Amino acid sequence: MSQFYKNLLGNYKIVDLSQYPEMDQGEKGRYLLESHEDYELVLMVWGAGHETPIHDHHKSHCWTKLLQGSLTERIYDKDCRLLSENHLEKNCVNYIQEKIGVHQILNLGKSEAITIHLYSNPLKTFHLFDDQTQTWIEQINEYDLIPKELL
Ligand SMILES: [Fe+2]
Numbered sequence: 001m002s003q004f005y006k007n008l009l010g011n012y013k014i015v016d017l018s019q020y021p022e023m024d025q026g027e028k029g030r031y032l033l034e035s036h037e038d039y040e041l042v043l044m045v046w047g048a049g050h051e052t053p054i055h056d057h058h059k060s061h062c063w064t065k066l067l068q069g070s071l072t073e074r075i076y077d078k079d080c081r082l083l084s085e086n087h088l089e090k091n092c093v094n095y096i097q098e099k100i101g102v103h104q105i106l107n108l109g110k111s112e113a114i115t116i117h118l119y120s121n122p123l124k125t126f127h128l129f130d131d132q133t134q135t136w137i138e139q140i141n142e143y144d145l146i147p148k149e150l151l
Contacts, residue, residue, distance in 0.1 A: 070090070
């Protein structure tokens, strides 16, 4: 991880969620904070009990810093065999990219969790594993809130 990216994530220690009035409390929210040619920063809010499908990060490197609460990460191989389970605590920085595997993030706690994600390069599309059809589905990465200055 470059010093520039370390500093960038290091600058985020707490987040004042009142800055994001559109946020729907208790639901997962994805908010684009910064968008550049080679990276983007995304704030995510995880309601208690929320979990993602298993997904990849296409060709992007993804660092995740946990700002509040706790989360569980399950890493799988491409055939969705569980490789490891990690518990993410406040201020830890987690890293994943395709050579490590695909993953699933779960909020198994009783309170909200908040994360900052740094994607380099920006994550335009990714794939998620659909349990029902047992196939990988391509998704366009979308946000719940994009500040006007980034549109
Ligand atoms: Fe992810």
